[in-house]
Amino acid sequence: MACQPRCSFLTVTTHRHVACNGLGGTHEAIHIPCIRIKRRPDVRMTHRGDRKADTRPFFLATFPARRTVLPMSTSKLRIGSVPYLNARVLIHGLDGQPESTLELHPPSILARKLAAGELDAALVSSIEYLRHPEYRAVPGLSISGLHEMWSIRLFHRVPVERIRTVALDRASETTNALLRILLKERWRLEPEYRAGEAGGRSGERGAAGDEDAFLLIGDRALAFDDPAWQALDLTRVWRELTGRPFVFALWQVRPGIDIGSLGARLRRCRDEGLRQAESIAACEAVRYGRPYEWTLRYLRDIVCYDFGAEERAGLRGFQSYLLAHGLLDRKRDDLD
Template sequence: MEPRGERDRPVRVGGIDYLNALPLIRYLREGGAPPLELSNHMPSVLAEKLRAGSLDVALVPVVEYLSRPEYRVVPGISISSYGEVRSIRFYHRRELRQLRHVGLDESSRTSAALTRVLFKDLWGGSPKLVHLPPRDALGALERDGRWAGGEDLDGVLVIGDAALRARASPSWEWLDLGTVWTRWTGLPLVYAFWVWRGGPAPVGLTRRFVEAKREGLARIDDIVRERAERLGEDPVAGRHYLYRTIQYDLDPAHIEGFTELVRRLEAHRILSGSPRTIADGAPLLQWLEESPSPPA
């Protein structure tokens, strides 16, 4: 049984201030039952904080879930797409099989792992892959592949709001990786979901996330208007993105898409050493379970 002090403190929740995450996090409110303590971080930092125990639950890239056997998924909620996603783009300056140096935005392990799968199974070629900060990835697009960290890049992966705002020089072509995945497999692509660090969760936690999602989807116009006023973004594009591009369920089709991605990652040993595998026969997704608080 957990110490009483651990169960009395707020649940530490990590989100991200990307546009596609706002319908899930905008209406998560501190206080309530169970009480929440909210903070936002980039996806890779969320993963690190969840591993370190400084967060209890976080909206993390799906491949992070595979890294720890104690992790549990909040059911029914994800950030996904069926086809175009717009916010995960692979830019290239030559034929894909001829690429030599590719920069991968270090913000998300899922998108980087997917890019490796695509080179193995679909595109061909074996370029040198280097992880770089989002600012350097965007800079390389503007400067025809030049960046401060090494050899010129002829391929660049950018994700998130940076991908929506990217301004590449005319030498680049680009692919939407959500479109590539769905045309190839016929399945949705799941990018992130809520992951609980392990052990029984306080009663009502799943309900908090479900209610926040329900309110967020009902108030997309408000979310987009507030963001447009704050950042000067195009509200028409924002509404189209949230209403028609991004999906927020985690239903059997999404689970099948996630499972197919894991199968391909395993086939190429891209996540070697992961404690969760399809081959071990256990359910790939294990769900968060809630437990009543201990008596006073």
């Protein structure tokens, strides 16, 4: 009795192109009978130079093996920014650009995501730049205060020299460190510092707990208005102490990212944001319930968006105080 060859089926997916208003084709699967036969283990050279047995089906074995190289997909640049009013000018027009995505988070979350590689660039607190020598700062851009910064304030219900307890704002380590430095250097105070609840207790009217003072940054500092609490502008105290601006945040880029092209894009956003400051102020004044003139002055006159020689000198001064107060482990040399 003749021996019958054993058969199996090889499923091959083919493309059947159907012209349908210019749309793509459909897919169909066909089954090809494949006869398993005994043959000598032919040996061929692969593209890597290895010697391997050719185990492909017999109807493909006569064709040389070939590596298929798929085109690499171009990933978008992941950019993060603070969601505060003081960043509106810097990120104007950045959202929706095809080359990147934009995320908005408080400074502490941005710092964590940048360190974890979840963001490629972020508008991050200046203390992160001093802590991470691998980060590069986009030239010419920052969020700085020259003489005052309405959105960085310590609210206190006793005279400053009598402050014994302070609730910090967990959203920003830069501002917390700045407050510690100023209270020690200016008033010789070392109060008990407590962790504030970001977005919660210390930011709500009349709900600051039993602390003598609490720190607020960003939009909550702009919105808080209670006659029972006096406000201390930290930028003003820093200016009196050092004679320099204070740099609160920088555009920081992790290694491997082309800072040249990104920096050019971000500077164009800043320049266009300044040109559109009046329209931005008109929209934000409604959202914040503030007068248009107040909002425009904050955007155009109070917040500084540059990072030049004066701002760099202010950042060097901050680094020196951090080192002296044990709040920074090592010096970043490229600030000199």
